[in-house]
Amino acid sequence: DIQMTQSPSSLSASVGDRVTITCRASQGISNYLAWFQQKPGKAPKSLIYAASSLQSGVPSKFSASGSGTDFTLTISNLQPEDFATYYCQQYNFYPLTFGGGTKVEIE
């Protein structure tokens, strides 16, 4: 199975900040990577697919890049509604696997 490792596991930031989350795959997955946002008690929301493509309706403050084994998600101009847990996920190989999550908290 492909292991997805996210870092950091949590971070504190202020409104208006720019933050970057990294995700590393245990083997190459090309660009078959997605990012999700999850708020407490809610289903995950799809943000990014194909490593860097925004899902429909997702604001451009979210950007992502990477290919192979190393990926990043950047959130610009953090707003209160952006404080949540973010997950990466690979869908190049079965079983589909997720990173452990990065909790973005208010500083």
Added chain:
Amino acid sequence: QVQLQESGPGLVNPSGTLSLTCAVSGGSIASSDWWSWLRQPPGKGLEWIGDIYHSGSTYYNSSLGSRATISVDKSKNQFSLKLSSVTAADTAVYYCARRGAVGGHHSFDYWGQGTLVTVSS
């Protein structure tokens, strides 16, 4: 707008079988998409359980052994999950989701709201 809605018992006895259904609206289950079940134990991360295509082709997470079975009912535009021999470790919020086809990528785009299933006597 595609919508997915999980339904099923919220409490299952240990050693019993968990059964959930996901009703799809706003789109056809016979499209070129994959339909998935995932779960999230309380306070933990996401785990993919398995996928089904409208043809009936399935893929499962081997971590569940052979306990999971996913089926599709095209006449009702829904798909279902059965998980047998459940234990307390199977207590989780269960989600159904669609892996939409875009440019050769099948990534999760639509999710159900999730349903909590507790395994307890």
